Amino acid sequence: MHFSTWRAFAIIVAAGIxxxxxxxxxxxxxxxxxxxxxxxxxxxxxxxxxxxxxLLLQVDGDFVRKEKGENLRDDVRRVLRxxxxxxTNLALQGLTVSVRIREEKDIQExxxxxxELSQPLGGIFSGSNIQDLxxxxxxxxxxxxxxQAGITQRLGQSVxxxxxxxxxxxxxxxxREPSIQRQGLDRILVQVPGLDNPKRLIDLIGxxxxxxxxMVDLTVSPQQAQAQPPADSELLQSNEGQPYVIEKRVxxxxxxxxxAQPATDQRTGEWVVNFRFNSAGARxxxxxxxxxxxxxxxxxxxxxxxxxxxxxxxxxxxxxxISGNFTAxxxxxxxxxxxxxxxxxxxTVIEERTVGAGLGEDxxxxxxxxxxxxxLFVIVFMLVTYGLFGLFANIAxxxxxxxxxxxxxxxxxxLTLPGIAGIVLTVGIAVDxxxxxxxxxxxxxxxxxxxISALNAGxxxxxxxxxxxxxxxxxxxxxxxxxxxxxxxxxxxxxxxxILTTLFTAFxxxxxxxxxxxxxxxxxxxxx
Amino acid sequence: xxxxxxxLVPDDTKIDFVQxxxxxxxxxxxxxxLAVLAYFxxxxxxGIDFKGGTIIEVQGKSAKVDIAPMRAALEKLELGEVxxxxxxxxxxxxxxxxxxxxxxxxxxxxxxxxAALGDTVEYxxxxxxxPRVSAELLGYGIVGLFLAIIGILIYLWFRFxxxxxxxxxxxxxxxxxxxxxxxxxxxxxxxxxxxxxLLTILGYSLNDTVVxxxxxxxxxxxxxxxxxxxLLNAGVNQTLSRSVITHxxxxxxxxxxxIWGGRAIHGFAAVMTFGVVLVGTYTxxxxxxxxxxxxxxxAHRERETGTDKQ
Numbered sequence: 105m106h107f108s109t110w111r112a113f114a115i116i117v118a119a120g121i122x123x124x125x126x127x128x129x130x131x132x133x134x135x136x137x138x139x140x141x142x143x144x145x146x147x148x149x150x151x152x153x154x155x156x157x158x159l160l161l162q163v164d165g166d167f168v169r170k171e172k173g174e175n176l177r178d179d180v181r182r183v184l185r186x187x188x189x190x191x192t193n194l195a196l197q198g199l200t201v202s203v204r205i206r207e208e209k210d211i212q213e214x215x216x217x218x219x220e221l222s223q224p225l226g227g228i229f230s231g232s233n234i235q236d237l238x239x240x241x242x243x244x245x246x247x248x249x250x251x252q253a254g255i256t257q258r259l260g261q262s263v264x265x266x267x268x269x270x271x272x273x274x275x276x277x278x279x280r281e282p283s284i285q286r287q288g289l290d291r292i293l294v295q296v297p298g299l300d301n302p303k304r305l306i307d308l309i310g311x312x313x314x315x316x317x318x319m320v321d322l323t324v325s326p327q328q329a330q331a332q333p334p335a336d337s338e339l340l341q342s343n344e345g346q347p348y349v350i351e352k353r354v355x356x357x358x359x360x361x362x363x364a365q366p367a368t369d370q371r372t373g374e375w376v377v378n379f380r381f382n383s384a385g386a387r388x389x390x391x392x393x394x395x396x397x398x399x400x401x402x403x404x405x406x407x408x409x410x411x412x413x414x415x416x417x418x419x420x421x422x423x424x425x426i427s428g429n430f431t432a433x434x435x436x437x438x439x440x441x442x443x444x445x446x447x448x449x450x451x452t453v454i455e456e457r458t459v460g461a462g463l464g465e466d467x468x469x470x471x472x473x474x475x476x477x478x479x480l481f482v483i484v485f486m487l488v489t490y491g492l493f494g495l496f497a498n499i500a501x502x503x504x505x506x507x508x509x510x511x512x513x514x515x516x517x518x519l520t521l522p523g524i525a526g527i528v529l530t531v532g533i534a535v536d537x538x539x540x541x542x543x544x545x546x547x548x549x550x551x552x553x554x555x556i557s558a559l560n561a562g563x564x565x566x567x568x569x570x571x572x573x574x575x576x577x578x579x580x581x582x583x584x585x586x587x588x589x590x591x592x593x594x595x596x597x598x599x600x601x602x603i604l605t606t607l608f609t610a611f612x613x614x615x616x617x618x619x620x621x622x623x624x625x626x627x628x629x630x631x632x
Numbered sequence: 633x634x635x636x637x638x639x640l641v642p643d644d645t646k647i648d649f650v651q652x653x654x655x656x657x658x659x660x661x662x663x664x665x666l667a668v669l670a671y672f673x674x675x676x677x678x679g680i681d682f683k684g685g686t687i688i689e690v691q692g693k694s695a696k697v698d699i700a701p702m703r704a705a706l707e708k709l710e711l712g713e714v715x716x717x718x719x720x721x722x723x724x725x726x727x728x729x730x731x732x733x734x735x736x737x738x739x740x741x742x743x744x745x746x747a748a749l750g751d752t753v754e755y756x757x758x759x760x761x762x763p764r765v766s767a768e769l770l771g772y773g774i775v776g777l778f779l780a781i782i783g784i785l786i787y788l789w790f791r792f793x794x795x796x797x798x799x800x801x802x803x804x805x806x807x808x809x810x811x812x813x814x815x816x817x818x819x820x821x822x823x824x825x826x827x828x829x830l831l832t833i834l835g836y837s838l839n840d841t842v843v844x845x846x847x848x849x850x851x852x853x854x855x856x857x858x859x860x861x862x863l864l865n866a867g868v869n870q871t872l873s874r875s876v877i878t879h880x881x882x883x884x885x886x887x888x889x890x891i892w893g894g895r896a897i898h899g900f901a902a903v904m905t906f907g908v909v910l911v912g913t914y915t916x917x918x919x920x921x922x923x924x925x926x927x928x929x930x931a932h933r934e935r936e937t938g939t940d941k942q
Contacts, residue, residue: 152896160765162735300755303746306739454735454762456742463689463756470894478888482881489638489877521896522825525889529832532882533839539881540843543874550643569846572791573839579783580835584828587776589769592828599832632637
């Protein structure tokens with residue numbers, strides 16, 4: 105039961121500092137902002153407590169694979185045409201493009217050119233040997249297969265681009281502090297606090313928003329096209345179901361837009377979206393409209409025709425207007441989508457969890473109430489059972505909870521309702537370490553030891569048990585952290601941190617309290 | 633005058649816990665069989681985390697909400713299985729089964745329900761889990777339980793002899809089987825939170841078992857000639873007071889969660905109370921410790937030379 109002065113001091117200071125880390129949580133926002141950056145850490149309330157929307161989005165991997173394959177097929181065609189090598193049977197099957205070279209003498213040249221299509225992964229300078237294509241040749245049949253690594257990389261790029269675009273779109277909604285993170289290989293986790301109805305958000309995120317300006321094909325009627333579509337055109341519909349035959353060739357695409365704003369048309373008073381092209385887009389649009397005065401062109405968004413106006417005069421200024429039965433909101437949303445750009449691949453919401461602010465507030469109240477009442481029960485019980493030593497245990501447990509909150513603040517951890525439950529349970533388990541120690545001391549007293557010797561033996565022998573029993577529980581908490589998501593992970597964090605602080609207080613703080621008391625009073629017998 | 637401190641367990645109890653195995657082992661075997669039967673008969677009531685589907689929690693804007701017109705309005709939507717459950721006067725929990733047609737189809741449910749119920753209610757919680765996520769979460773949950781059991785087994789193996797690790801694991805599996813049986817009978821939602829509850833029960837029950845085993849190990853070193861039966865009984869009896877007191881404190885904390893913690897963690901608290909309070913303690917005292925009789929702990933002790941310190 106001996107603590108050197110500096111050791112006692114170190115223990116108290118360490119516990120004090122860790123507890124003090126929890127203080128920023130209760131400061132007024134203005135005071136919190138004034139703190140030096142190191143102390144500007146606090147717990148984040150989980151969406152289940154503050155209300156908000158949690159959305160898990162999945163990037164369409166099949167789309168990415170299909171697109172990568174089609175691009176490869178187009179590249180092969182382009183390369184062979186440019187080098188004037190005769191070929192037949194160009195085909196795409198899954199991730200493999202195969203092509204037969206007509207003349208045997210061209211095979212080596214074709215292989216050399218096609219090999220240039222293959223890119224080393226991780227950048228040219230990384231020196232890695234992994235390529236995104238695998239190329240084989242057998243009797244004039246060349247097969248180019250996209251490697252798994254190539255697909256993974258492309259998927260990764262799509263996810264990163266999608267995150268940027270989703271972020272732009274969400275920022276436009278003006279919600280507070282959205283969190284947008286990549287999760288796993290092909291997923292994006294979006295968390296928006298304070299959002300009661302994510303319908304509009306989901307609509308905004310869920311649209312690919314691929315915008316193209318194309319000419320309407322007047323050589324065939326939609327009915328004829330339905331039976332047999334021309335090679336270079338496709339049959340598309342408007343939102344109202346009106347069919348159009350649209351050329352596949354894109355005049356200008358959404359990438360060339362530099363601005364889009366909702367507005368009302370001065371003459372008709374209806375909602376429209378005004379847009380502006382960059383210089384390259386403006387030039388192409390000017391050329392196309394000059395050559396096609398009197399013909400209709402189509403504005404196509406995600407394979408739906410928004411409108412198909414007739415070109416009355418060349419549009420040379422690089423700006424224009426989209427009309428199409430918009431309301432103020434739909435015009436605004438379209439403008440947001442156009443400004444943020446198109447997603448590289450469609451996104452699907454595969455999980456949604458939304459908690460209204462009212463329920464969150466109720467949960468906080470319920471959680472706090474349970475925590476206070478549970479603690480009160482335990483405090484009274486310990487006092488009744490162990491008297492003065494019960495008081496020591498209660499002080500130690502209070503310090504323990506303070507330290508849990510401090511560490512959670514330092515980590516910037518998320519506090520969820522199950523997390524609060526974890527703290528309540530920790531109070532139970534932290535008390536257990538004291539019970540183990542005290543019961544041991546009682547035993548040693550019964551065995552006839554003197555006060556100081558019983559204290560020493562009690563602490564020493566109980567600590568090994570405390571270590572073993574807490575570490576096994578900690579394994580369960582660690583696994584839970586690993587497999588859990590959201591609120592459950594919040595439980596694992598508080599529970600795990602609670603076990604560690606319990607070990608700390610049991611090994612140092614409780615012992616110090618008892619030691620200080622003993623050295624002050626020098627009792628002959630222990631009141632336990 | 634001094635106020636006497638509470639002694640729940642008298643000093644120096646000499647209860648023959650090992651003898652109780654004649655009762656506790658058949659009882660546990662019977663309960664385990666019943667639990668397995670309950671699982672196969674009733675099945676777990678898989679929540680949307682594992683089954684997919686939609687949960688919508690609404691609160692009526694008036695003081696009392698009538699569930700019948702709501703049910704009628706929702707049944708017109710033809711969304712398959714729709715369950716409504718009323719809590720209190722004006723809260724209703726709506727569950728819609730997973731829709732055919734993949735992840736995108738699930739989202740449409742919320743839109744339709746919102747359109748059908750309109751502004752008469754406040755939407756307090758909406759959860760939609762698609763088929764892909766629910767399958768993964770189930771996988772994670774199962775893997776998690778196994779990982780935890782194996783991790784704990786390895787730890788115990790390092791710290792104790794293998795017989796202790798085996799005994800603790802049998803006790804563990806027993807706890808989990810009984811708790812799953814309990815959940816099958818009560819039809820409490822089995823979701824990610826339940827997995828958290830199961831893992832915590834595991835942790836607590838082990839905590840207890842380890843404390844008793846720790847004492848048995850200590851006694852094994854100290855009394856090299858004491859008959860095994862006497863030794864196991866001594867281990868349990870000497871830690872009995874601690875077992876009782878700790879369980880009371882944990883029970884107090886759990887009761888607070890169960891009564892005041894709110895509905896969101898009610899199921900969690902209920903499962904924990906069953907697992908920790910009813911099963912965990914019983915297992916450590918009546919199963920885990922007597923089990924060591926059969927696992928050959930200290931079988932080689934008699935051959936060792938050495939004198940008892942006593």
